Amino acid sequence: MDEFDLVRIAEKLNSRITHEYHNNTFFKISYDISRAFSGSIFKVLEDVLEEENIIKYEKSHYNKGIKYYQSEKMTVDRVVWLTSYDKVKKGVENYVWKYEILIEHENDGTDWLHEMQKLCSMNAPYKLIITYGRTKNASDGMIATPPNKGVNLLGIAKEIIEYTNDQSCKQLVIMFGEESINLSTNGSKNLYDIYYWDFDKEMKDFDLL
Template sequence: MRAIDFYKAFKANTKEDTVVEGRTLFDIYKKDAEFTPVVTKIIEKIIQEAGYTSQREYFRIDVIGWVSRYEDMKADAEAEGLKVRAHLWNLKIAVEHENSKSDWSDEVMKLIHVKCPLKVIIGYSYSNERGEIERKKLDFVAKWMQEIDALNKGMDEQYLIILGNGCNSEDGSSDYTDFGYVGYLYNWVEKRFKRIGDE
């Protein structure tokens, strides 16, 4: 699964008017703690539809997706006459969802140390800090990513940050009318996050 595929699937599965347990997804969204289990199920669904097995909190990552090669390893061990427990799987995607409007950057740094083709961070910006301030935060994070040795060992990996609307930082109000999700993909040449659609 590529970053753009995950982003499109995420946007398609997070429509404000979708009804979940008698309430719209948008009503649930405005209550951070209540939205987390709902969005986690959406993430798992996307991962499973990509053909991966999903699992929560492995490596203390919110949701991962992997492909099993257990049967191949087991058959090879049996052919070699070995009594070995077969454990063979490939990690394909790691997803972190962070409600804190000021702390999603920690999830970026955490996932740099995990080896897999796609790393996704879903976070939120204060509604009054979208645009220029959000861009400054993304540039700041991209700059400091360069200081982690593990980053340059994974230049074939994709980093996707999806940011949605959060409360207003000045008065705490939910003064937004939609999710406002925007995807940013890390550009290895420019060493910065570029808005999907602007790359």
């Protein structure tokens, strides 16, 4: 199995989304109005995946050893997958593949737990959730996270990890953006805080990057 550094990919994505937010008027307007314009987010995400030599899947593609990304495969927003086949016979579905990375984007700072539950119930070594509701920090002037939202739910996220006993996962990363009507960095370097769980390190709780 190929190794990924999902934390590094999340950092790259965070930096790229923040850059687009500050330098692309359409991106900023759509991001602010809808609290997280999924289409804009996914466009940046796909650019980052392609820089990692992960190819967008097309129907003519099905080659051994190539990592593909695809939208809404088996109800997951974006997936990276790998097959053991070079190609399949005409008229036969592409059945022989495995997940490498599962990616979910959830606008609501509460419902991301449902997405996490889903991902922890699926077999894949790398899992990324992009959501909203970062905590207030006295040093950065962020707006206070509403009760039972976003980062405040990390304790329940830990319970999900323990209860599902996810044996497939190597890294689980959660990116939290500010949850407010008008998203902004408010003096913070990037739009998201990154929390991660590295299963190889036998961590007992989420670490903030």
